[in-house]
Amino acid sequence: MAEPSVPASSRRTVLACAGAACAALLAGCSKYNSNNGGVAGSQPAPATSTSAAPAGSGSGAGSGSGAAAGPAALASTSDIPVGGGKILTDKKIVITQPQSGAFHAFSAVCTHAGCTVGSVTGGTINCPCHGSRFNITNGSVVNGPATSPLPAVNINVQGSSIVQA
Numbered sequence: 001m002a003e004p005s006v007p008a009s010s011r012r013t014v015l016a017c018a019g020a021a022c023a024a025l026l027a028g029c030s031k032y033n034s035n036n037g038g039v040a041g042s043q044p045a046p047a048t049s050t051s052a053a054p055a056g057s058g059s060g061a062g063s064g065s066g067a068a069a070g071p072a073a074l075a076s077t078s079d080i081p082v083g084g085g086k087i088l089t090d091k092k093i094v095i096t097q098p099q100s101g102a103f104h105a106f107s108a109v110c111t112h113a114g115c116t117v118g119s120v121t122g123g124t125i126n127c128p129c130h131g132s133r134f135n136i137t138n139g140s141v142v143n144g145p146a147t148s149p150l151p152a153v154n155i156n157v158q159g160s161s162i163v164q165a
Contacts, residue, residue, distance in 0.1 A: 085120035
């Protein structure tokens with residue numbers, strides 16, 4: 001008894017669809033590399049190092065947002081060690097101070113696999129998952145496997161408070 005014949009074009013279609021499904025699945029499993037590093041509301045931008053900004057009066061009547069209070073402080077300048085930094089895990093932000101008075105902030109989400117960085121020592125921001133290290137001045141990759149820098153988070157220094165810009 002002869003086996004039923006399946007046209008070659010049907011087999012090719014099935015194989016092509018299976019290949020496309022595998023490619024889509026693998027694309028979903030590829031390395032983590034979010035443009036905003038998982039920080040809500042931030043946009044990649046150059047790291048900001050600012051001195052105290054003058055406080056505006058904000059109490060005049062007229063058109064405005066109606067918000068009287070400024071943004072909540074992320075940290076105090078005294079919380080950030082010179083040559084190191086502080087990880088704000090709840091905000092997914094790491095703030096560094098490479099030199100005295102120069103503050104920078106980056107996403108605390110590693111661009112390799114999406115882990116939260118674990119420490120700031122020896123001039124680098126360190127990810128505990130796979131060993132990636134990032135420069136505390138500009139967020140660039142010092143040691144992989146990450147290939148993309150940590151996205152910058154805009155901050156302002158207002159007196160002794162560091163706020164997200």
